[in-house]
Amino acid sequence: MELSKALEVARATNHSVFTTIRSNGLPQLSNVTHHTDAAGIIRISTTANRAKYINLTRRPWAALKVDGPSFWSYAVLEGDVELSKIAAVADDQTVEELITLYRSLAGEHPDWDEYRAAMVTDRRVVIRLNPNRAYGLLR
Numbered sequence: 576m577e578l579s580k581a582l583e584v585a586r587a588t589n590h591s592v593f594t595t596i597r598s599n600g601l602p603q604l605s606n607v608t609h610h611t612d613a614a615g616i617i618r619i620s621t622t623a624n625r626a627k628y629i630n631l632t633r634r635p636w637a638a639l640k641v642d643g644p645s646f647w648s649y650a651v652l653e654g655d656v657e658l659s660k661i662a663a664v665a666d667d668q669t670v671e672e673l674i675t676l677y678r679s680l681a682g683e684h685p686d687w688d689e690y691r692a693a694m695v696t697d698r699r700v701v702i703r704l705n706p707n708r709a710y711g712l713l714r
Contacts, residue, residue, distance in 0.1 A: 581650035581709030585611040585641045594638040595630035610679040617704040618676050622697050623661045631656050647714045652706035659701040665691035672701045
C-alpha cells in the first residue's frame with residue numbers, strides 16, 4: 576500500500592490501534608484517538624506514566640493500525656516518533672500543541688483554563704508519528 580493511500584485511511588477516522596515495543600522486544604498495543612495533519616504527521620495525546628510513552632522513550636518507533644470501510648480493510652503506518660516535552664505550565668508549547676490537537680478532534684472546549692490546568696496535572700505529552708512505511712488492504 577502506498578503511504579499516501581494509508582494516510583488517506585488515517586484521515587478518514589481518528590480511532591486506531593497504536594503499537595510500541597516493550598523492553599522485552601514484544602509489542603504493546605493501545606486503542607487511541609489520533610489526528611493526521613496535512614503534512615502526514617500523526618498526533619496522539621498520552622500521559623508520561625503510560626506504557627506507550629515509556630516504551631517510546633526507550634525506542635522511538637511505532638505503528639498505527641487504522642480500520643477501513645469494511646472488516647477486511649485496514650492500513651498500518653509505521654515510522655519514527657518524536658515526543659513533546661511533558662506539559663509543565665499552562666501556557667507552554669506542549670499545552671498549546673495539545674489544544675491544537677483537541678480542536679482538531681473535538682472542536683472547542685467549554686473551559687480552556689480548566690483544560691490547560693488538566694494537561695499539566697496529567698503530565699500530558701504529544702506523540703508525533705512520522706510514518707515512512709505503510710501496508711494494508713482496502714476492500
